[in-house]
Amino acid sequence: MSDSDSFIEEVTEEVRRDRLFLMFRRYGWIAIVLIVLIVGGAAWNEYRKAQERAASEALGDGIIAALAANEPADRAAALGEVTADTPGGAAVVNFLIAAAEVNADETAAAVARLNQVATDGDLPEIYRQIASFKALTLQADTMPAADLRVQFEALAQPGAPLRLLAEEQLALIDLSEADVEAAVTRLQAILDDAEATSDLQQRVSQLMVALGATPQVPSRIQG
Structure with a gap:
C-alpha cells in the first residue's frame, strides 16, 4: 500500500469516527431514554405485581378474619367492613355477605345484594350469572313460577x-x-x-x- 493510500484510509477512518461521535451527540439521548424506559418499566411492573399481591393477601386475611365470627349476622357485618380494590374482589365479598345474610334469615337483603352484583357491568359475565342464578333460587318459593x-x-x-x-x-x-x-x-x-x-x-x-x-x-x- 502506498503512502497516499495509507493517508487516505486514515483520513477516511477519522471522518467516520467524527461522524459517529456527531451522531451520538445528536441521537445518543434516544438510546439513554430507551434504556431508562425499559429499566423503569420493568421496575414499575414488579412494583405493580407486588402491590396486587399485597392487596390480594390483605383481602384474603380480611375475609378469613370476618368468617371467624360465630353468628351469621356478625359475619355479614364483619364482611361488610372488608375493602376490595377490584370489582371481582368486591363481588366475592358480596357473595359471602349474601350467604351470611341467608343464614341470618335475611333473605330479602341477600337477594338485593346478589341482584346488585348481577347488574354490575364492570364484572365478567360469569360473576353476574352466578349472582342472578343464586338470587333466583332464593326466591323459588316466593316468586311466581x-x-x-x-x-x-x-x-x-x-x-x-x-x-x-x-x-x-x-x-x-x-x-x-x-x-x-x-x-x-x-x-x-x-x-x-x-x-x-x-x-x-x-x-x-x-x-x-x-x-x-x-x-x-x-x-x-x-x-
Whole structure:
C-alpha cells in the first residue's frame, strides 16, 4: 500500500469516527431514554405485581378474619367492613355477605345484594350469572313460577355458563306445575349433554327415578 493510500484510509477512518461521535451527540439521548424506559418499566411492573399481591393477601386475611365470627349476622357485618380494590374482589365479598345474610334469615337483603352484583357491568359475565342464578333460587318459593321460568330461560341460553343448572331449575318448575312429562324430557336432555358434570348427572338420574322414569344413560357415561 502506498503512502497516499495509507493517508487516505486514515483520513477516511477519522471522518467516520467524527461522524459517529456527531451522531451520538445528536441521537445518543434516544438510546439513554430507551434504556431508562425499559429499566423503569420493568421496575414499575414488579412494583405493580407486588402491590396486587399485597392487596390480594390483605383481602384474603380480611375475609378469613370476618368468617371467624360465630353468628351469621356478625359475619355479614364483619364482611361488610372488608375493602376490595377490584370489582371481582368486591363481588366475592358480596357473595359471602349474601350467604351470611341467608343464614341470618335475611333473605330479602341477600337477594338485593346478589341482584346488585348481577347488574354490575364492570364484572365478567360469569360473576353476574352466578349472582342472578343464586338470587333466583332464593326466591323459588316466593316468586311466581312464570316469572322464575322467564329468568331461568334467560340463563339457559346456548353458550351461557350456567345453562345446565338453569335447565335443572326449569325442570323443577315443570314439576311445580304438575307437568311431569316436560320435566322428565328436560332432565333427560341434561343427562344427554356432554357438558353435564358427574354431580349434575347423579342428581338428574335420581330425580328421574323418583318420578318413575328410567334414565337413559349415554354410552359415554356407561363407559
